[in-house]
Amino acid sequence: MKPIIDPSMFGIWALITGASSGIGEEFARQLAAGGLNLVLVARRKGLMQTLAGRLSSRQKIECLAIQADLSKREDLDALIEKTSHLETGLFISNAGTGDVARFLDRGIDDLGERIHLNATSHLLLTHHFAKKMATRGKGGILLTGAMGAVDGVPYMAAEAATKGFIQALGKSLHSELREYGIHITVLVTTPTETPVFYKLGFTLQNSPVKPLRVEQCVTEALAALAKNQMLVYPGLKFRALRALTPEFLSRKIAAKMLKKNNNIK
Numbered sequence: 001m002k003p004i005i006d007p008s009m010f011g012i013w014a015l016i017t018g019a020s021s022g023i024g025e026e027f028a029r030q031l032a033a034g035g036l037n038l039v040l041v042a043r044r045k046g047l048m049q050t051l052a053g054r055l056s057s058r059q060k061i062e063c064l065a066i067q068a069d070l071s072k073r074e075d076l077d078a079l080i081e082k083t084s085h086l087e088t089g090l091f092i093s094n095a096g097t098g099d100v101a102r103f104l105d106r107g108i109d110d111l112g113e114r115i116h117l118n119a120t121s122h123l124l125l126t127h128h129f130a131k132k133m134a135t136r137g138k139g140g141i142l143l144t145g146a147m148g149a150v151d152g153v154p155y156m157a158a159e160a161a162t163k164g165f166i167q168a169l170g171k172s173l174h175s176e177l178r179e180y181g182i183h184i185t186v187l188v189t190t191p192t193e194t195p196v197f198y199k200l201g202f203t204l205q206n207s208p209v210k211p212l213r214v215e216q217c218v219t220e221a222l223a224a225l226a227k228n229q230m231l232v233y234p235g236l237k238f239r240a241l242r243a244l245t246p247e248f249l250s251r252k253i254a255a256k257m258l259k260k261n262n263n264i265k
Ligand SMILES: NC(=O)c1ccc[n+]([C@@H]2O[C@H](COP(=O)([O-])OP(=O)(O)OC[C@H]3O[C@@H](n4cnc5c(N)ncnc54)[C@H](OP(=O)(O)O)[C@@H]3O)[C@@H](O)[C@H]2O)c1
Pocket: 017, 018, 019, 020, 021, 022, 023, 024, 041, 042, 043, 044, 045, 068, 069, 070, 071, 094, 095, 096, 097, 098, 117, 144, 145, 146, 147, 189, 190, 191, 192, 193, 194, 195, 196, 197
């Protein structure tokens, strides 16, 4: 099968944050299959090294693993420094959290870290890579957001707010970066079977709608980026749900399920 993205589209190197598991790991697999060299970024270096070893031997590509905690400014600066010699044509900004708790039970430091990871790191790395892409006249950027974020998600207020930020960032840059030959797409992630799905207290039994397989989520995201589509909501059933569910109802359902699944009293 012809890969959706190959090195002729944006260049030979892709950098993926949140590449140690779930959606990021699948981006690595699909881009490696297309012949791109990869930089994998997350905190769990062991997992990334294993993945890098597997992909580079199977696909004959170069694959680097860089450990970075993207909630920390010094790690973000070190990542920029360590990758400055590479021509990164594709940037997949995917690292993020998903935790459920009452807003008032969260500490100030915890909220600050969530903002750094889920919003600031996406903004600063997008700025860094887009500048380099603009000088080359081509590039691709994919930002991972979340369905429901812009409508608000009770018990996940910080996550919803920061994913809403990501969506506005992508939509704003979609027109602005076009003149430099840069594609930018927001993956408005619909429920997808990854560790985050289970962390939110969902199981295949208690979830009202079956989550997508990670392969489908990533394939639809890459196809949207290749076409320079502004937003992509993977899965027809989730696009239909979104069209049919009023905003207030989606908040009400999310609140009820998250509270029950996570024993919030
Ligand atoms: N799956 C869903 O249904 C769903 C729905 C909405 C949004 N999303 C979003 O999709 C993205 C990918 O999540 P996933 O579903 O694939 O879950 P996942 O398997 O838990 O992936 C999250 C990734 O983010 C990385 N990460 C977390 N904190 C980090 C930090 N401080 N610094 C660097 N990397 C960090 C993790 O790596 P380390 O732990 O090794 O650092 C991991 O690779 C996230 O942004 C998530 O919010 C997913």
